Amino acid sequence: MVKLLELLGRNADFTPAELSAMLGKSEDEVKKEIEAYKEQGIIKGKKTIIDWGKVPDAEVRAIIELKVTPKPETGFDETADIVMSYDNVESVYLAASSRYDLIALVKGNTIQEIAEFVSKRLSTLENVIGTATSFVLNTYKQDNEIFGNESDEEEQRSMIL
Amino acid sequence: MDYSRLLNNKIQELKPSGIRKFFDIANEMDHVISLSIGEPDFTTPWHVRQEGIESLRRGRTWYSPNRGFAELRSQISKYYARRFNVEYDPDKEILVSVGGSEAIDLCIRAIVQQGDEVLIPQPSFVCYEPMTVMADGTPVIIRTKAENEFRLTAAELEAAITPRTKLLILPFPNNPTGAVMRREHLEEIAKVIEKHNILVLSDEIYGELTYGKQRHVSFADIPHMKERTIVVSGFSKAYAMTGWRLGYALGPEEVITQMTKLHQYAIMSAPTTAQYAAIEALKHGDADIERMREEYDMRRRLIVDGFCKMGLTCFEPEGAFYCFPSIQISGKTSEQFCEELIYAQHVAIVPGTAFGEYGEGFARVSYSYSLNHIKEALARIERFLDETK
Numbered sequence: 001m002v003k004l005l006e007l008l009g010r011n012a013d014f015t016p017a018e019l020s021a022m023l024g025k026s027e028d029e030v031k032k033e034i035e036a037y038k039e040q041g042i043i044k045g046k047k048t049i050i051d052w053g054k055v056p057d058a059e060v061r062a063i064i065e066l067k068v069t070p071k072p073e074t075g076f077d078e079t080a081d082i083v084m085s086y087d088n089v090e091s092v093y094l095a096a097s098s099r100y101d102l103i104a105l106v107k108g109n110t111i112q113e114i115a116e117f118v119s120k121r122l123s124t125l126e127n128v129i130g131t132a133t134s135f136v137l138n139t140y141k142q143d144n145e146i147f148g149n150e151s152d153e154e155e156q157r158s159m160i161l
Numbered sequence: 162m163d164y165s166r167l168l169n170n171k172i173q174e175l176k177p178s179g180i181r182k183f184f185d186i187a188n189e190m191d192h193v194i195s196l197s198i199g200e201p202d203f204t205t206p207w208h209v210r211q212e213g214i215e216s217l218r219r220g221r222t223w224y225s226p227n228r229g230f231a232e233l234r235s236q237i238s239k240y241y242a243r244r245f246n247v248e249y250d251p252d253k254e255i256l257v258s259v260g261g262s263e264a265i266d267l268c269i270r271a272i273v274q275q276g277d278e279v280l281i282p283q284p285s286f287v288c289y290e291p292m293t294v295m296a297d298g299t300p301v302i303i304r305t306k307a308e309n310e311f312r313l314t315a316a317e318l319e320a321a322i323t324p325r326t327k328l329l330i331l332p333f334p335n336n337p338t339g340a341v342m343r344r345e346h347l348e349e350i351a352k353v354i355e356k357h358n359i360l361v362l363s364d365e366i367y368g369e370l371t372y373g374k375q376r377h378v379s380f381a382d383i384p385h386m387k388e389r390t391i392v393v394s395g396f397s398k399a400y401a402m403t404g405w406r407l408g409y410a411l412g413p414e415e416v417i418t419q420m421t422k423l424h425q426y427a428i429m430s431a432p433t434t435a436q437y438a439a440i441e442a443l444k445h446g447d448a449d450i451e452r453m454r455e456e457y458d459m460r461r462r463l464i465v466d467g468f469c470k471m472g473l474t475c476f477e478p479e480g481a482f483y484c485f486p487s488i489q490i491s492g493k494t495s496e497q498f499c500e501e502l503i504y505a506q507h508v509a510i511v512p513g514t515a516f517g518e519y520g521e522g523f524a525r526v527s528y529s530y531s532l533n534h535i536k537e538a539l540a541r542i543e544r545f546l547d548e549t550k
Binding site: 023 | 195
C-alpha cells in the first residue's frame, strides 16, 4: 500500500504502532508490509536530512548534466554504471531530455575539485559528448524539507477565539 | 473618565473568550508545541488563490451586491444540493456573509427578542451565548454528555423547552468535541422541534470534515425541517480559507430577507476578492476537500490512538479536527491540567471549560497540525503523565 511508503517517506521514525493507527491496520500487518518492501528492495534504508548550507566548511555540491551517446544493447546504462561508481557521486538519474541524458549530483571539498572531476573523469568517458555543471549555491527545499530561516517555520496562525 | 457609566452594561458583563489564555502563555515560551489552534494548517489551494489574484489583476475591486455575487450564490446552491442533498433558491434563500460567524450573529439577531430563550448545547463554540445575550435573548444551556458521545438527545432537548423557547442552536459536527449527529439522531430531534414550533440554527461549518463511511447530514435534509432551519456554513474549514472571511446562510426566504437587511446596514457586502476565489473553490475544489479530509483522518487516528494508549480516554471524534480527551484520571481540573502541561512539557492545549462549564474534566486538542508535530506532542504529553503519576 503506497500510503504506508508515503508516511515512512515523511518520517522514518514512525513506529509500527503509530503507522497501524494512522492506516487503520493491525501492527502485524504493517510490520509484514515493511519487511516485504525491504525484501523487494523498495525500502532502501533511512538517513538524516541535513542542511549542509548551515554546516561550517561543508562540502560543495553540483548538478552535472551529461549528454551521452546511447549504446545499441545497453542504452545509457553502461555510462550510468561508471558514473555512479565514484564515491563523490551521490545520485544519478536518467533524464533523456533533448539537451542531456544523465544527471549526476556530485559533492566535493572545493569548486576546483569538482571542476577537475568533471573535466578529467566525466568528460573523457567514451560515450559522453557533453557536460554542463551547475553548482548549488543555496538549498531551498530537499527531500520535502524546506530549508531556510528558522523564523520562517514559526506558526503564522493566530489564536482568535 | 468613567467609561463604565457610558458603555453598554451587557457588553461590559460579557466574559472574554477563555481559549486565548494558554495561547498567550505559549507565546512567551520557547520550543512550545501547540495543539490549540482551531483553523486548518493547510493553505488555500493554489488554483483558488489564483482566481483571487486574477480578480485583482482585472481590477475587480468594487463592492459586491448585498447578498453576494449571483454566480457565487448559484454555485453555493449547486454545492449544497450536490454534497448535502438540500436545494436552495440562489435569489431568495442564500446570503453570503463575512465568515460563518457573521451569519450566526445575523440569524440570532433576526429571530431573537427580549425574553426569548435560545437553546445552546455545550460544550460548543464560544460565540452563541454572547451573541444571544447581545440580542436580548436568554441563553439556556443544554449539557451534552460523554456517555452519549456528546450528541444532543431528544430527551435533553425536550426537557429544556419552555413556552418561551424560540431557537435551537445545533452545532454539529462539533467544536470542541468532534461529535456528529447521524440521520437517526437528527430525526429524533426533528420530532421535538416540530411539536414545539421552534426554529433551528444549524451550524454546519465543519460539514465537510466527517470521517468514516457516513457523511454529514444537514438538518435541513430531514423531512419538514428545511422550512424551520437556517443553515450556516462557509469556506474556512472546507477549503482552508479562514483568512478570506467568507461564509453563508441558507434558509427560508422570510428569514434570509430579514438577515439581509441587517447585513446590508452593518456590513454592506462580503469581500469581493474572496467571492471570486470562492466561486473557483466550489466549481473545482471537491478534490481539495478530499485530500485534506484524508490527511485530517490520519492525524485523527494517530492522536486518538495515542491518547487512549496513555489512558486519557477519548471517545472517537467523527467530525471537525478536534478530539476531546478526558483528563479526569489526572485528578486535576481542566485548567490545572493544561497549565501544568504547558509549564512542564511546553505543550499547549485548551481546557474544556473554555467551551462552557460542562467541558470540565476534558481538554480540546486540535489535530490541525502535521503528523510529525502531533507525534512529538503526544510523546511530551505521555512524559508529563508519567512524571506526575
